[in-house]
Amino acid sequence: MRPRQKLPDSLTALAARQAGVLSAAQLTAAGVSPDVRRRFRQGWITIAPKLYLLEGTTFEAALWVGVLRGGSSAAISGAAACYLHGFLRDTPGRVTVWTLQQRSPLDVASIQVRFRRGDRRGRGAPSRTSPEEVALCDLADESDETTTVSAVASALANRRTTPSRLLETLRIKGPTRHSSTLSRLVSHANSGIESALEWRFHTRVLEPHRLPVPRRQEWTHSGRVDGVYPAEGLFVELDGMRDHTNWSKDMWRDNEHALRLGAVTLRYGWWAVETSPCAVAAQLAAALSARGWTGTVSRCRACPTDSPV
Structure with missing residues (x-):
């Protein structure tokens, strides 16, 4: 009985770096003959020709x-x-690869x-x-506005790109899709907007109703807050669908702000900002006015006739 051959150490290391994927060309380059390759393949999955x-x-x-599969010119986008x-926290269900070669789509399990x-x-x-090509050329072409805005805001907040480079890519x-947005x-790259929800809050609540912009991403003795109106002692927290999941910690911080600073915290999530931005604006304006703000909230074209705004 022929002893089972082991994959050369160099190929084992290469496979580990490539998430368990090897090509026939890599096997040949490492000195693995076609006969030996056929024996190895008995325990492998042929995911594509010679892959x-x-x-x-x-x-x-x-x-x-x-x-x-895409070859030497391949680049994921x-x-x-x-x-x-x-820039995105969740793995997408599709991988897009640019290449100079003609290739048919294939599936790797559900991807x-x-x-x-x-x-x-x-x-x-x-x-x-x-980052610039990803955010402005390709992601925008294949994703909805929320996903694109989220990625661009994250890229800017983490200084993985700059406004000038993004604007130059847009110009070229x-x-x-979504280029105007x-x-x-x-x-607004330097204004502290770091998520799609913060952008929605700015463009659907603050701007249309001419409400003052809070100081964003401010640190207090209890941690970082999404927005604060210092003169009015008012905090605004925007809770995304996956953020602020430790509610006890969030409530503790809110309580600390109330006890130490006499401050009020207003919290809004996707549902409120997306479906009721005018009601959010009215509530925010009421809270600001009760704490000394002398400005005037404006009605937007979407405000219902019975809105308090």
């Missing part, structure tokens, strides 16, 4: 399948590249790997497009 999956299917494996850059014909400069391993690319967002 093998040694372990279970993961999102990372789908990324490597995409770049290895869109939502998958945003995830690699750290679709889609190829687009074209030239994109890649960086890193696995190769992915730059020309009009694209992105241009406005970039113009």
Whole structure:
């Protein structure tokens, strides 16, 4: 009985770096003959022609399948590249790969790997497009406005790109999906907006009703807050669908602000800002006025006739 051969150490290390994916070209380059390769393949998954999956299917494996199948010109873009850059927290269900070669789409478990014909400069391993191309050229083309705004806001907040580079990319690319919204967002890059919900709050609640803009991302003795009106002793917290899940901690901070500063905290989530921005504006204006604000809230075109605004 022929003893079972082991994969050379160099290939074992390479497979570990590539999430368990190896190509026939890599096996050949390491000195593995076609006969030996056929024996190894008995325990592997042939995920595409001359492309093998040694372990279970993961999102990372789908990324490597995409770049290895795409060849030397391959570069991941869109939502998958945003995830690699750290702009999106959740793994997307699709991997988009730009390549100069013609390739058909394929599936890695539940993840679709889609190829687009074209030239994109890649960086890193696995190769992915730059933050600017990701945010403005490709992600906007394949994602809704909320996802795109969230990624761009995160990229700006974490200083992974700059407003000038984003605006230059917009200028070169020309009009694209969400380009008007992105241009406005970039113009507020230094105002502390770090999420899609904060952007919605600004554009649906504050701007249309001409309410004052709070100081954003401020630190207090109890932690960081989304917004504060110091003169009025009013805090505003915007709770995204996945944020502020430790409610006891949030309530503790609110209580500390009330006890130490005599401050009031107003909290709003996606439902309130998306479905009732005028009611949110009326409540915020009432809280500000009760604490000394002398400004006037304005009605927007969407305000219902019975709105207190």
